[in-house]
Amino acid sequence: MSSGATARTLGALAAILLCGGCQGWGGPDSLFLYVETDSVKTNAVELGDSQKRTRRLIEEFRQVNPGVNIHVRHLPSDAFLRSTAFRTSRGLGPDLMVTRVVTALRLNQQKLSEPVELDPQRLKDIEPRFLDDFRVGRQLLAVPLLAQPELACFDRRRVPTPPRDLNELIGLSAKGLRIGLPLRLTDLYWTSSGLQANAAVERLLEAPATADAGLTISASDRQDLLRWLSWLNNANLQQNVEFADEPVDLVQRLEEGRLGWISCNSLWLERLGKALGPSFGVSELPGRAGEPAHGLTRLKVWSFGRHSTPRQRQLAEEFVLFTLNRLNQKRLMLTAPGNLPVNSTVLIPSKSSSVFAALAGSLDRAELMSFKDPDRIETRLAWVDGVLESAIVNAEPPAVVMGILEAGPPPEQSSTLP
Numbered sequence: 001m002s003s004g005a006t007a008r009t010l011g012a013l014a015a016i017l018l019c020g021g022c023q024g025w026g027g028p029d030s031l032f033l034y035v036e037t038d039s040v041k042t043n044a045v046e047l048g049d050s051q052k053r054t055r056r057l058i059e060e061f062r063q064v065n066p067g068v069n070i071h072v073r074h075l076p077s078d079a080f081l082r083s084t085a086f087r088t089s090r091g092l093g094p095d096l097m098v099t100r101v102v103t104a105l106r107l108n109q110q111k112l113s114e115p116v117e118l119d120p121q122r123l124k125d126i127e128p129r130f131l132d133d134f135r136v137g138r139q140l141l142a143v144p145l146l147a148q149p150e151l152a153c154f155d156r157r158r159v160p161t162p163p164r165d166l167n168e169l170i171g172l173s174a175k176g177l178r179i180g181l182p183l184r185l186t187d188l189y190w191t192s193s194g195l196q197a198n199a200a201v202e203r204l205l206e207a208p209a210t211a212d213a214g215l216t217i218s219a220s221d222r223q224d225l226l227r228w229l230s231w232l233n234n235a236n237l238q239q240n241v242e243f244a245d246e247p248v249d250l251v252q253r254l255e256e257g258r259l260g261w262i263s264c265n266s267l268w269l270e271r272l273g274k275a276l277g278p279s280f281g282v283s284e285l286p287g288r289a290g291e292p293a294h295g296l297t298r299l300k301v302w303s304f305g306r307h308s309t310p311r312q313r314q315l316a317e318e319f320v321l322f323t324l325n326r327l328n329q330k331r332l333m334l335t336a337p338g339n340l341p342v343n344s345t346v347l348i349p350s351k352s353s354s355v356f357a358a359l360a361g362s363l364d365r366a367e368l369m370s371f372k373d374p375d376r377i378e379t380r381l382a383w384v385d386g387v388l389e390s391a392i393v394n395a396e397p398p399a400v401v402m403g404i405l406e407a408g409p410p411p412e413q414s415s416t417l418p
Contacts, residue, residue: 031070031315032305036080036099061322068315077103084112088306095316097303102374104134104142104303109374113303115139122321129368130299130342142301143320146332146339148266149362150190150295153251154281158260162283164290166194166231172261173240180250180262181235183243183392185384186296186369188232190263193294194287197228198367204405205380214408222402229391229398236392243392265298266338266359273337282358284365297366299342383409 062068073094075083080103087093097107107113117139123131130144152162158177163169173179182188185201192198200221207215217225235241242259244250250262255275263285264272273280284292302320304313322328329341333348337355340348340363350357369377384405391401 029065029068029311029315031068031096031312031319032094033070033072034080034084034094034097034099035072035074036097036103037074037076061319064322065315065318070319081106081110081112085110088112091307093307094305095308095312096305096320098145098300099303101142101299101301102378104301105372105374107303108141112306113141114306115141116143116304116317118143118317118321123324125326125343125345126324127342127344133368133370133372134301142303143324144299144301144342145323146300146336147342147363147366148298148300148338149340149359149366150187150285150297151264151266151269151358151362152261152283152285153254153264153268153272154261154283155254155257155276156279156281159281162261162281163286164292165286165288166191169261169286170235170238170241173235173238176240177260178240178242178258179235179238180242180244180253180259182247182250182263183245183385183389185381185388187247187263187265188388189367190285190287190293190295191231192228193367194285195224195228195231196288197224198294200224201228204384205377209408214406217406222406225405226398226402229401232388232392233395233398233401236395245389266340266362267298269338269355270336282355284358284361292361292365294365294367295362296369297363299368300339380409 077100080099084093084097084107093112097104097113099107104113108115115136123143126144130147131140134141134143154162159172163172169179181191189198189201192201200217203221204215204217204225207217209215236243242250242253244253247264247268250259251264251268251272253259254262254272269282285295287293302323304316308316323332324343326343326345329343329346332339333341333346338359340359348356348360348363350360387401387404390396391404396404
């Protein structure tokens with residue numbers, strides 16, 4: 001995930017909650033919320049001018065719950081668990097937390113959050129695929145809030161018609177278009193779907209490893225992975241294709257005119273729209289034979305703290321359900337560009353907006369990465385990221401990269417795997 005404009009991940013949402021301090025801290029009708037950000041520099045960007053646009057939501061919640069105050073604290077990803085653990089150990093933990101999925105599951109593993117049982121009738125409109133991974137019996141480890149699909153972002157002055165498949169994308173680079181691609185697997189996953197290798201990539205992340213035998217990769221998966229690695233190698237050899245470790249670097253290069261087309265997460269839409277104005281174009285990511293790619297959609301989710309009073313827990317549950325109703329999900333979608341509702345009854349205006357059409361199409365085809373074992377999957381992702389980065393930077397042949405993957409993670413990493 002990127003820094004700076006994670007920005008719009010919960011930009012509007014954070015603003016919804018900006019009534020903190022209205023009547024002082026503490027008290028039975030005070031809720032304390034932690035918001036995970038990717039950078040300590042993000043807060044000002046997140047708050048922006050969204051406070052005015054969403055004040056109506058604050059007022060409406062207060063009409064139902066007079067006198068309620070919600071206090072917000074922003075914490076960067078690398079400090080979120082540590083800070084939450086410290087405050088929770090002293091009985092000062094938050095009532096609510098908004099985080100990435102993997103952070104939410106780690107909060108639960110470390111007993112820094114509590115599962116909740118919410119009224120099923122009030123959750124019936126939430127898209128099942130966004131909700132089911134968090135179910136444990138009748139309880140929920142976390143509650144989805146907003147979805148952020150992957151997109152193609154480009155300069156219309158250079159790309160009047162966006163590429164429909166990966167071959168067209170490389171063809172445009174051969175004609176002089178400067179293209180930006182990410183280095184991390186979660187951001188590159190869409191390219192594997194365009195080459196029918198996404199299932200093999202998923203199994204690569206899940207396959208058990210041993211210190212002596214490495215990874216067992218089937219012959220068909222090996223063929224699919226080689227096809228994908230060959231495409232990445234070919235793209236890397238193109239003079240006009242650039243890879244970047246941080247998505248924000250691609251965004252900045254597009255803003256500055258150094259790139260004409262990039263793959264990006266929808267959370268960057270508002271920043272790019274302001275920078276490029278009417279020249280800013282958005283489309284679904286190119287896949288194969290004119291069929292759009294299947295990217296990974298990121299979710300932002302709610303988690304509940306452990307030290308809430310009964311009254312605070314009641315208010316926290318009510319507020320979460322308040323943010324999930326059809327009216328407020330629509331408002332969050334319209335006031336925080338790039339964030340899509342998890343409430344299936346909200347109509348995305350895809351017929352009247354090409355941007356929303358691209359967002360809706362991307363979301364329909366999107367896949368969600370399973371984080372049932374967050375430590376294991378993040379360890380494996382970090383290893384694959386390192387292999388891909390080394391391969392691309394050093395222009396390693398696909399067969400060599402395949403051999404590195406088959407050898408498996410080094411012992412200190414494979415020891416965490418079953």
